[in-house]
Structures are given as structure tokens and as C-alpha cells.
Amino acid sequence: MMNFSLWWLALPVLVLPILWHRQKREQTRAAPLASARFLPKAEPKQLRVWRWNDVVLLLLRCLLLLALIALLADPVLPWRGDSVLVLPGTPQAVVGRLQREAGFTGAQRIMLPGVDAIAWLHAHEREFKPESRLLVLGDAAMPSTPPRFRHAVQWRADTAQPAPVEHHVAVFSARADDWRRLFAAASPAWRIVVDAQPGPRTELVVWDRLEAPPGTLRAPLWWASDARVFPELTQAAQVDGLRVAARARGRVWAPAQAQDASPLHDADAARVLFAAWQRLQLGPQAYPMPVHATAADPNAPAGPASGALHAFLATLLAVLFALERMLTHARRR
Amino acid sequence: MPMLDSAALVAHTGKLDLVIRHVLAGLGQGIHAGRERGAGVEFSEYRAYAPGDEWRRVDWKLAGRTDRYYVREAERDSHVAVWLVLDATASMIEPSRSIDGLTKLHYARVLLACVAALAQRQGDAFGLVVCNGERAHFTPAARGPRQLQRVLARLNATEPGGQLPGADVLRASLHFAQAPSVVCVASDFLDWPSALSESMLRLRTMRHDVRALCLHTAAEDEASFDPSFAYRDPEQANTVFRFGRDVRDAYVRTRVAHFETVLRDCRAHDVPWLAARIEQAPGEVLRAWMRRHMAGARAA
Numbered sequence: 194m195m196n197f198s199l200w201w202l203a204l205p206v207l208v209l210p211i212l213w214h215r216q217k218r219e220q221t222r223a224a225p226l227a228s229a230r231f232l233p234k235a236e237p238k239q240l241r242v243w244r245w246n247d248v249v250l251l252l253l254r255c256l257l258l259l260a261l262i263a264l265l266a267d268p269v270l271p272w273r274g275d276s277v278l279v280l281p282g283t284p285q286a287v288v289g290r291l292q293r294e295a296g297f298t299g300a301q302r303i304m305l306p307g308v309d310a311i312a313w314l315h316a317h318e319r320e321f322k323p324e325s326r327l328l329v330l331g332d333a334a335m336p337s338t339p340p341r342f343r344h345a346v347q348w349r350a351d352t353a354q355p356a357p358v359e360h361h362v363a364v365f366s367a368r369a370d371d372w373r374r375l376f377a378a379a380s381p382a383w384r385i386v387v388d389a390q391p392g393p394r395t396e397l398v399v400w401d402r403l404e405a406p407p408g409t410l411r412a413p414l415w416w417a418s419d420a421r422v423f424p425e426l427t428q429a430a431q432v433d434g435l436r437v438a439a440r441a442r443g444r445v446w447a448p449a450q451a452q453d454a455s456p457l458h459d460a461d462a463a464r465v466l467f468a469a470w471q472r473l474q475l476g477p478q479a480y481p482m483p484v485h486a487t488a489a490d491p492n493a494p495a496g497p498a499s500g501a502l503h504a505f506l507a508t509l510l511a512v513l514f515a516l517e518r519m520l521t522h523a524r525r526r
Numbered sequence: 527m528p529m530l531d532s533a534a535l536v537a538h539t540g541k542l543d544l545v546i547r548h549v550l551a552g553l554g555q556g557i558h559a560g561r562e563r564g565a566g567v568e569f570s571e572y573r574a575y576a577p578g579d580e581w582r583r584v585d586w587k588l589a590g591r592t593d594r595y596y597v598r599e600a601e602r603d604s605h606v607a608v609w610l611v612l613d614a615t616a617s618m619i620e621p622s623r624s625i626d627g628l629t630k631l632h633y634a635r636v637l638l639a640c641v642a643a644l645a646q647r648q649g650d651a652f653g654l655v656v657c658n659g660e661r662a663h664f665t666p667a668a669r670g671p672r673q674l675q676r677v678l679a680r681l682n683a684t685e686p687g688g689q690l691p692g693a694d695v696l697r698a699s700l701h702f703a704q705a706p707s708v709v710c711v712a713s714d715f716l717d718w719p720s721a722l723s724e725s726m727l728r729l730r731t732m733r734h735d736v737r738a739l740c741l742h743t744a745a746e747d748e749a750s751f752d753p754s755f756a757y758r759d760p761e762q763a764n765t766v767f768r769f770g771r772d773v774r775d776a777y778v779r780t781r782v783a784h785f786e787t788v789l790r791d792c793r794a795h796d797v798p799w800l801a802a803r804i805e806q807a808p809g810e811v812l813r814a815w816m817r818r819h820m821a822g823a824r825a826a
Contacts, residue, residue, distance in 0.1 A: 226767070227630075227746075228716060228746050230762075232769055234765060
């Protein structure tokens, strides 16, 4: 019932051109006859009245109205069969392998425009035939509640771990070797490269000195061992045990309490350091949905109309309108 | 076929005087009941020749002396004035369904023009009343070739349309009680009784000589119309009528009854009545119309 547009209720408008064409006929077909008064007064035959003139024009006008109503009602025709929905960033080889594994060889491949496969599927679900099966390939974002669809949907992601990303760090400290050891210990979850000199790829500057840093040094993130070196940190609000301040040279954070243990000597403090880095710069880590199948749910809400036929119907409307005008003009001649 | 020739000539010639000459050429002399022959008995005056004057009335001796044409005008007192009444209502547009372009109005126009020419030849005064568009257009009676041109021009310019004028208008227009008159009425007489019929019968009771010419078409007489059309009365536009084999008998019955009423009324008032088809040759109809009058006059 959700598929039904209220615009279809305007279909009785099609009766209007039919009536107009009929009446024109009735008015024009009476020849003058002086002695008509001797004829018995009789209504003209209904049969003749109901014969329309200009059938082509009548048809065009009906089609024109129909196209207009259809354009407003925005119908969706189910035309897609078994399909494989590929999320962006999925390698071609992986797509082929996963498609074979799921038994979808020969199915139509659709490259999704964004990572939100569930939203796209909701918007376009009415385009799929009722019996078609769907397979979503790639790292789909996991929703908080299980999605509901009218079609059976399989989800598959590439389970092979991606190569860890390198993070470049510049250390300004008297205890540079201790810092190197600390970062080496974080492997393999983190691949950290400690640069001798900060460069454009440097993501984090560890400032373990008591003097102020030079003004030319810039990096997205700074870790300060002593908050007093950065005067803006002393005014910064304390959030979740961290003091964070945004500066022109980058964001600076320091342990909330000056007497906290140094991460070089305390495992907990080191863990806090990595967690804060993760949170401040990298954001939460994506968690690929495991192999999963969503059963077809006939009661699932249908998405909004997609406007897939919009361009076609608009073109049809323009063409019909032009034809109707031309024919009317030609008929007046 | 001379008959078709004449009728087709009526349909296709715009020049009434040509048609008159053609019609009257076959008519011969002697059917007219004028008492005075020639161009007058008592000489009264000369006047300059005008186009349309008969050549035999030109005074040739005077022409020899003065090198100009003069016409002898005679002192005459004709007692008879001829009144031509033309019904030019919308119903008179009814065309002949066999001859293209011929209508009742064309035909009536030609016949009245012929009567006017006869009257002019005879030296009678003649006038014209055209009834159309709820009005009566009145041309006062006079004599002479110029009056003939005037009347012909008036007949030519007549545009059909509308209905007959009311009884008051007609009574005011057909108001000529003094001289004895001949009133020639050409109409289809589909409206009867009407203001026109009342006027005719009233004039007859005033002892004027009223002659009616009723025009039909062959299709009307034979009741043969195209059944694929719907029809409407040109004087009542709103109603639609249908013709078919099933209503043909009713049509014939009603029409015959109507014209029987007309004929009965005319007989009761001693009005000569001639029914003619517009497909007939105008010369024959004119002769019959005038003879009918002669017969009526003799009977009276």
C-alpha cells in the first residue's frame, strides 16, 4: 500500500478531453433546412454524437495528461534482477572472488556511490524484482540495529587484514631512545616510524622538553610532557582526563595531572597515550561486518520513490506537448 | 435543355438586367393587362434620353435638328401602381439540392425584377418592399427607367437573414390605400399565418390585386434529403431535427397540410396563388403567374 501514490487518483481527469471532443462534434454537424419545421422534433442520435472527431489529437491529449500524472506520481518499475552491490574501495579481484564464493556469478554488478549501503538499498529497493537476491560486497558500516529489507541480502567483506598504515612521529626529548622503544613495542597493532627530523608526513610531535618549541614547527598533533611549556594548555578545559588545546601549529594535549606517571615507565600511561592519539586524530576504527545474511522481511518499510523514471517521463511530456500543439495548429488551418 | 439553362442562369448571373432581358425575350407580348399602349396619348414635354429608355420613344426628327436625343413624355394617368414584396428572411436561403448555387431568394429576385421591368415597359409606377431582419425596407413607387435601375440595385443588394417584421411594421410599410394597386408577393410562405399573410389578406379586402408566388424546391416536394445530416431551422437555431426514412411520411403529411391551409385561406380571400419550383424555367413561371392573374381578373 505504501507503493501507491495519491496522484493516481487524478486519473479521472482523462475523461475531460474525451468529453470535449465529443461535444465539438455535436455542435458543428447541423445543416440549415428551411422546411425543417415540418420534421418531427427528434433528438439527434446518441450514437452519432458519441463518435469523436480528431482521434489522433484526442489520443495525444489523453497521453499528455497520463504522462503528467505519472510524472507527479513518480512510479517505480521493478527491473533489477539478482544483483551484487559493490561498496567503493573494494578491489576488483576481491569482488570477483567473493561473488564466486556466494554463488552470484552472472549477477548484475552495481557500484554504490557511497559507503552507506543500507541507506542506498532502502532508497532503491523498489527497483528490484520481488524474487531477486542481493549481495553486498565490501566494508559496510554496521548499523546499531539489524537492517530490515524485503529481499534476502547477503553481506560479505574481505576478511584479509589490510596492511597497517605507517604513522610518522618526531620526538624532541632527552630520552629519545626510550621513546623509540616505546613506539617499537606498539607494533604490530601500530606501525610507527620515528623520524629524525619532522617532515610533512609527521603526524605527531612528542615534546618532552622544558623550553618552548620553535614557532616554525608544525604538526597535526602534539603531545606535551609538561603542560607549563604550552601556556594555552593551562587554561584548556579538562575532558576525559585530557587537556586539549587547538593552536595554529596543531592540537596539543597533555596528561591532565602533572604528576601522572610518564608513559615511558608505566604501561597504563602508555595505553592512555595511544588511546588519546587514536581518539584525537584517527577516530574510531572501522569494524567490517562479518559474513552475514539478512532474511527477507515482507513487512519491512519501503523506501521513498527514487525518481528513476523522472527524466524519461519529463522528456515524454515535452514531446507530447509539442506534438499536441503542432496538431492543433494544423487542424485550425 | 432550356429549362435548366434558365434556372442555371438565375443561379450564376449577378446582373439582374441581363437575366430579365433573357427571360422576357421568350415571353412575347400580350400577356400584360395594361390598358394603355404605346408611350402616351397626350404629349406633355421632351426630356433628355436616359439609358434604359426605349429607342422607339426617341423623337428622331428632333434628334436630326438638334443632334441630341430627346424622349417624348406623354401625359398619362396610370391608375395602377405595382408593389413588389420580397420575403428575404433566413429561410429563403434554402438552396436547390440539384442546381448548385441556386436559392429561393435568387429566384424570387429574378421574378420580381421581371415584373418590375414589365411594369416599367407599360408605364406603371412600381415600388419595392423587402422584408428581412425583422424590418421592412421600403422603396417608394415611381415610374421610369431610373426607378427600374433603383429597384434592380435594391434587389441585388438584398442580403437574406432574420425573420419577418412584426404586424405593426408591415402595416405601416404597406400603407397605400389611395390608388388601386397590384401587390406581387414572392415568398416561401412557411410562416402562415404571419404578419405578411395578415397584410396580404387585409390588402385584398381593401380591393387591391394581391398575387402570391410560393417557391419550393424539388427536394422539398419529393422529400428527399440527405439522412446523414442533422438539420436545423435557419430561423430557430436551437432545435435540431433529424431526417430519415421513418420520418419522411410525417414530413410530407405535415407539409401538405400546411400548404393546404395556406391555399384555403388564399381562396377564401380570392388571392391568386401559384406554387413553383425554383428548378423550373423562370419564364414559364412568370407567364403562369401573370396568366393566373388574368384568369382571376376575368373571373372577377
